[in-house]
Every structure is written in structure tokens, then in C-alpha cells.
Amino acid sequence: MLRGSLDWIPEDPSGRRRPIRINTNRVRLLAFLVAGVMSVLLGGAFALGRRAGAGSGTGTREYTILQGELLQLGARVENLQKTLWQVAQREERVFTVAADLNLDFSGLLEEAPEREPLNMFQYIEDVELRLYLSERLAEAELVTYDSLARLLVEKSDILRRTPSIWPVNGIFVSDFGPRVDPFTGAVRYHQGIDISNGTGTPIHAPADGVVTFCGWSGGWGLNMVIKHTDELSTRYAHCSRLEVAVGQNVQRGDIIARVGSTGRSVGPHLHYEVLRNGVQIDPEDFIIRAGPQAAVF
Numbered sequence: 076m077l078r079g080s081l082d083w084i085p086e087d088p089s090g091r092r093r094p095i096r097i098n099t100n101r102v103r104l105l106a107f108l109v110a111g112v113m114s115v116l117l118g119g120a121f122a123l124g125r126r127a128g129a130g131s132g133t134g135t136r137e138y139t140i141l142q143g144e145l146l147q148l149g150a151r152v153e154n155l156q157k158t159l160w161q162v163a164q165r166e167e168r169v170f171t172v173a174a175d176l177n178l179d180f181s182g183l184l185e186e187a188p189e190r191e192p193l194n195m196f197q198y199i200e201d202v203e204l205r206l207y208l209s210e211r212l213a214e215a216e217l218v219t220y221d222s223l224a225r226l227l228v229e230k231s232d233i234l235r236r237t238p239s240i241w242p243v244n245g246i247f248v249s250d251f252g253p254r255v256d257p258f259t260g261a262v263r264y265h266q267g268i269d270i271s272n273g274t275g276t277p278i279h280a281p282a283d284g285v286v287t288f289c290g291w292s293g294g295w296g297l298n299m300v301i302k303h304t305d306e307l308s309t310r311y312a313h314c315s316r317l318e319v320a321v322g323q324n325v326q327r328g329d330i331i332a333r334v335g336s337t338g339r340s341v342g343p344h345l346h347y348e349v350l351r352n353g354v355q356i357d358p359e360d361f362i363i364r365a366g367p368q369a370a371v372f
Contacts, residue, residue, distance in 0.1 A: 145199070148203065152206065165220040237282055238349055238362075239281060239361060240282075240363065242270075243277070243278045243279065245271050248269045251265060251355075266355040267312075267355060269346055272344065274343040275333050275335075278311055278332040278333060279327075279330060279331065281309060282309075285325075286324075288300040288321065289317050291337075293338070295338050297314045297315070297317065297337045298338070299311050299331065301325060307349065309350070309358075313346050315336070316332065316333040319331045
């Protein structure tokens with residue numbers, strides 16, 4: 076049995092010396108108190124460590140899930156961009172085949188507006204839905220353009236022989252229909268359109284065809300006619316010079332004549348007519364591109 080006493084001697088010599096008695100009960104009580112404090116401290120440390128470990132594991136799992144979702148979305152976006160690019164390329168080829176034009180489709184796609192997601196998982200679901208709809212739309216567009224391309228290939232000969240471009244660069248000065256005659260001042264029906272430019276400016280064939288007339292006639296002066304189909308022909312009047320001969324095959328864009336002021340004319344310009352079964356119709360109905368410098372070549 077533990078028994079005895081300790082003397083406490085203060086550093087100050089004038090202090091009072093106090094004896095401390097030690098017995099078994101006091102030792103047991105002290106040991107119990109120390110053990111209790113240590114248990115509380117160790118338990119708290121263990122709980123904190125476990126909670127921290129659990130939080131870290133949950134965060135890692137969520138990050139891994141989000142990373143996988145975003146990688147999948149990135150791959151789908153890339154595929155969608157490739158599909159839309161194919162759509163734009165095919166659309167450009169379709170119009171090029173139709174009228175030998177170089178059109179810019181870069182403005183077809185609009186950038187999606189940026190927004191700050193409030194919930195990452197909800198944001199991913201929303202993006203997935205929009206991507207799904209875009210993918211279906213892109214697939215439908217490809218099917219549509221493939222069908223159109225096949226149709227255009229089947230109709231390519233007709234399209235090549237359909238007038239579709241400005242025959243000459245210049246200033247549009249007179250349209251088709253009633254107008255005041257510059258010589259008499261009376262209202263007369265103008266059977267074509269007039270495009271003004273300097274003498275010698277090249278005139279281009281607006282479509283494939285065969286030259287059926289070259290020579291001088293009435294107020295048209297030096298002029299020529301191209302037969303494109305059984306129904307459609309075009310006339311080019313007031314020329315200064317012809318670059319082709321009767322019976323010659325021409326293709327869209329070929330130089331066929333030069334601007335002049337022959338015949339009934341007040342200045343150098345091209346009088347351009349489109350005829351269906353020999354009757355003049357509005358040439359602007361057969362011109363795809365409009366505005367100054369609109370001729371393709």
C-alpha cells in the first residue's frame with residue numbers, strides 16, 4: 076500500500092513550507108482523471124480524422140464523376156462541330172454546283188451565350204439535352220443536303236444551262252418593263268435590262284449553251300444570241316466586238332463579247348435579254364447574285 080508525504084519548499088525563503096501527503100485514494104483519483112482527459116482527446120482526434128477522410132473521399136468521387144461527364148460532353152461537342160462543318164461544306168458545294176458561286180457560310184452558326192451554372196449536375200443535364208437536340212438537327216440537315224445534292228447531280232445539265240449570273244460587271248441603269256424612251260421621251264416597254272460600263276468590258280456567258288446568232292440587226296446594233304435549252308435563250312446587244320461564232324459551244328463564264336454602243340444607244344452598255352420560247356421575260360428572275368461587281372468572273 077502506497078503511503079508517504081512530499082514537502083513543497085517555495086523558492087521564496089520567507090514562504091511557508093507545506094507538506095503534501097500521498098495515499099492510495101489520491102493516486103487512483105489522479106490516474107482516473109488523467110485517463111479520462113486522454114480518452115476524450117484521443118476520441119475527438121479520431122472523429123475529426125475520420126470525418127476529414129470521409130469528406131476527402133466524397134470530394135474525390137464527385138470530382139471524378141464530373142470529370143468523366145465533362146469529357147463525354149467534350150467528345151460529343153467535337154463530333155457535333157464536325158457534323159455541322161460537313162453541313163456547311165455540303166451546302167457550299169450544292170450552291171456552287173447550282174450556280175458556280177463561292178458563298179460564305181461562316182455566319183450560319185451562332186456562338187452559345189455564356190452563363191454561370193448554379194448546379195454542376197443540373198448544368199450537365201441541361202447541356203446534354205441541348206446537345207441531343209443539336210445532334211438530331213445536324214443529322215437531319217445532313218440527310219436533307221445529301222438528298223438535295225443527289226437531286227442537283229441529276230439536274231446538273233439543266234442547271235448548267237440555266238442563266239444565273241450577271242453577264243457583265245457594271246452599273247445597273249435600266250430594268251425590265253415600262254420606261255421613258257431616252258430618244259423620244261415616250262413610255263415604251265423595255266424588253267431587257269441595261270448594264271453600263273466602258274467600251275471593251277468583257278461580257279460573259281451566264282450559262283452553257285450554243286451560239287445561234289451573231290451580227291447586226293435594227294436598234295440592237297452588233298448583237299448575238301445563245302440558246303441554252305429548248306425553251307431558254309439570251310441576247311446581248313450594242314456590243315463593240317463579238318468573241319464567238321455561230322454554232323460555237325460556250326460554257327458559263329466564257330467571254331463571248333465586249334461592251335459597246337452600237338445601234339440605238341446613248342452610251343456604252345450591255346442590253347441583256349432572257350427569252351422563253353422567243354418571248355422576252357425579266358432577266359432579274361434568273362440572276363442569283365445582285366449588286367455592283369456581282370458578276371462571278
